[in-house]
Amino acid sequence: MSAPSESVAALSGARLWAILRQRKAVLLGLAILAAIVLLAVFAPYVTPYEPNRMRISQRMRPPSAQNWFGTDEFGRDIFTRVIYGGRISLLAGALTVLVACVSGTVLGVLAGFFKRIDGVISRIIDAMMAFPDILLAIALVAVLRPSLANVVIALGIVYTPRVARVVRAATLVIRELPFVEAARALGVPTWRIILRHVLRNLASPIIVQGTFVFAYAILAEAGLSFLGTGVSPETPTWGTIIAAGQQYARQADWIMIFPGLAIVLSVLSLQLVGDTLRDILDPKLRKDL
Amino acid sequence: MSAAAASDALVAVDRLSKHFPVGRGWGRGGRVVRAVDDVSFTIGRRRIVGLVGESGSGKTTVGRTLLRLVEPTSGRVTFDGGDLLALDAARLRAVRRQMQIIFQDPYSSFDPKLTVEAIIAEALTAHAPMPRDERRTRIAALLRRVGLQPEHMARYPYEFSGGQRQRIGIARALAVEPKFIVADECVSALDVSVQAQVLNLLLDLQEELGLTILFIAHDLAVVDYLCDDIVVMYLGKIMEIGPAEQVCGDPKHPYSEALLSAVPVPEPGAARRRIMLSGDLPSPIDVPSGCVFRTRCPYAGDACASDVPPLREVAPGRFSACIKDR
Numbered sequence A: 001m002s003a004p005s006e007s008v009a010a011l012s013g014a015r016l017w018a019i020l021r022q023r024k025a026v027l028l029g030l031a032i033l034a035a036i037v038l039l040a041v042f043a044p045y046v047t048p049y050e051p052n053r054m055r056i057s058q059r060m061r062p063p064s065a066q067n068w069f070g071t072d073e074f075g076r077d078i079f080t081r082v083i084y085g086g087r088i089s090l091l092a093g094a095l096t097v098l099v100a101c102v103s104g105t106v107l108g109v110l111a112g113f114f115k116r117i118d119g120v121i122s123r124i125i126d127a128m129m130a131f132p133d134i135l136l137a138i139a140l141v142a143v144l145r146p147s148l149a150n151v152v153i154a155l156g157i158v159y160t161p162r163v164a165r166v167v168r169a170a171t172l173v174i175r176e177l178p179f180v181e182a183a184r185a186l187g188v189p190t191w192r193i194i195l196r197h198v199l200r201n202l203a204s205p206i207i208v209q210g211t212f213v214f215a216y217a218i219l220a221e222a223g224l225s226f227l228g229t230g231v232s233p234e235t236p237t238w239g240t241i242i243a244a245g246q247q248y249a250r251q252a253d254w255i256m257i258f259p260g261l262a263i264v265l266s267v268l269s270l271q272l273v274g275d276t277l278r279d280i281l282d283p284k285l286r287k288d289l
Numbered sequence B: 001m002s003a004a005a006a007s008d009a010l011v012a013v014d015r016l017s018k019h020f021p022v023g024r025g026w027g028r029g030g031r032v033v034r035a036v037d038d039v040s041f042t043i044g045r046r047r048i049v050g051l052v053g054e055s056g057s058g059k060t061t062v063g064r065t066l067l068r069l070v071e072p073t074s075g076r077v078t079f080d081g082g083d084l085l086a087l088d089a090a091r092l093r094a095v096r097r098q099m100q101i102i103f104q105d106p107y108s109s110f111d112p113k114l115t116v117e118a119i120i121a122e123a124l125t126a127h128a129p130m131p132r133d134e135r136r137t138r139i140a141a142l143l144r145r146v147g148l149q150p151e152h153m154a155r156y157p158y159e160f161s162g163g164q165r166q167r168i169g170i171a172r173a174l175a176v177e178p179k180f181i182v183a184d185e186c187v188s189a190l191d192v193s194v195q196a197q198v199l200n201l202l203l204d205l206q207e208e209l210g211l212t213i214l215f216i217a218h219d220l221a222v223v224d225y226l227c228d229d230i231v232v233m234y235l236g237k238i239m240e241i242g243p244a245e246q247v248c249g250d251p252k253h254p255y256s257e258a259l260l261s262a263v264p265v266p267e268p269g270a271a272r273r274r275i276m277l278s279g280d281l282p283s284p285i286d287v288p289s290g291c292v293f294r295t296r297c298p299y300a301g302d303a304c305a306s307d308v309p310p311l312r313e314v315a316p317g318r319f320s321a322c323i324k325d326r
Helices: A013-022 A024-041 A078-113 A115-130 A133-144 A148-175 A178-186 A190-226 A238-248 A254-288 B003-007 B059-066 B089-098 B116-125 B132-145 B150-154 B162-175 B192-209 B220-226 B244-249 B254-261
Strands: B009-021 B032-044 B048-052 B074-079 B099-102 B180-184 B212-217 B229-234 B237-243 B312-315 B318-320
Touching: A013 A024, A013 A254, A024 A078, A024 A254, A078 A115, A078 A148, A078 A190, A078 A238, A078 A254, A115 A148, A133 A148, A133 A190, A148 A190, A178 A190, A178 B099, A178 B116, A178 B162, A190 A238, A190 A254, A238 A254, B009 B059, B009 B212, B032 B048, B032 B059, B032 B212, B032 B229, B032 B237, B048 B059, B048 B220, B059 B074, B059 B099, B059 B180, B059 B212, B089 B099, B099 B162, B116 B132, B116 B150, B116 B162, B132 B150, B132 B162, B162 B192, B192 B212, B192 B220, B212 B220, B220 B244, B229 B244, B229 B254, B237 B244, B237 B254
Parallel strands: B048 B212, B048 B229, B099 B180, B180 B212
Antiparallel strands: B009 B032, B009 B074, B229 B237, B237 B318, B312 B318
């Protein structure tokens, strides 16, 4: 067999493990990500306090054995609040990925497959990408009123063009491939060609892009919350904790540092995983298709 | 060809042209690539017609246009008595059951994410649903027919060699029980020994199923072996048409002659006149005036530049687009 082409199906466990071993950083990224997700999911069992329990006597205590990350201006435990905040931040990120990937894929496939509407869709995408992400998100949330659902909708819209562009480019490649032509020659209806052949082969670029959008969305959600245009300020998210701690930055910098670290760690590990996924999945798109 | 031959033809191509616009946007002056320019020929029922020419001669575009995978700029294609180009999308899908294509590249012509079973099942169910058991029986039979094992069903295309993949491609094409198959350079990517196996398989199937085949190739030796008739193309135009053994034994057009002289002879020391064509294929955007081949033709004269030479009958059943009688 000449030039064994690799596809996802061909990627054996052993080969995957070899790739992962070469890049130890990605293992660290995966471990951090897993830890953050597990902590968020099992928050009630792993946190020592209630996230909103105020103890004025214990206010603004630096990190200690009782309060690992210290306490805030109401004596609430920062460790507990960061873990609970992760729930909202990760949820917002994941839902944003879902919204952006679904709408981006629909738009990208339509633009890539049907030349007639490509011009219109591509120009709209370009126009949206000309806006700075966070500015567009603020404007959208301001119009929709701040709430978790609206933050997700706004960020989903903001990151749709990113996904749509990549999907469009990949669709343009896939639609010209002989196996798509073969399906046309067989008389397979267009909608079935799109569902069966195009979408299936788009999985890799979408997964890769989704990972990056996840990272951007966590960052953007924190930014929105920090600016007061995100979820309501009393809900703990990484962004709202930082926003609240900002005015005490001089006296109690730990209020901002720990949620900030949570953001940095999760975004960094997502980017690491995304980069590796791209290296594993994307050469196949070029070579195999 | 002759009127009698035309009435018996499965496929008749009449003055077919396909021009691709070059560049996009305004102000580019509407330049076009004449990939196929005023091409007419017919394919008789149960015949194997070879379409030869070098890269860029437009032979692949002709093949795709016959299946309406590419829409022609002008001209007519008649398939089994009906006007192929007049069909709407629904009717076209129905007609596509009767015509299939086998691709050149045995690697990219299969969806890498599908098993062999899914690939062939798609062909079987493209027009009507079929119960799973029946489908599997049919797929197993098809695989056996092309020299593969039914067990190969569960595998992915990348697990096969080039020759085996081409057999899968043939099985997929046969699944819809077509009358007419376009084999687009279907052995060019294979080793010579494997080429022969696949060619013999095609020949067997043609005889057994009464297929009509348009065999697109650049290798005259392969075409000579396989085909009844030959159509020689150069730069989007037909240079010569005739029965295979006659064209290969006694080419009438200087271009066919040059193509033939490039075929290696399996006889050491055989004396042969090699015609080396100088230069490259001219750009299909700026085609030479008159005869498109004159810039590389060893016999070209002044007269060749003035008019486009028509395809004329130079001997019974032989057509050549050269103004010189040779």
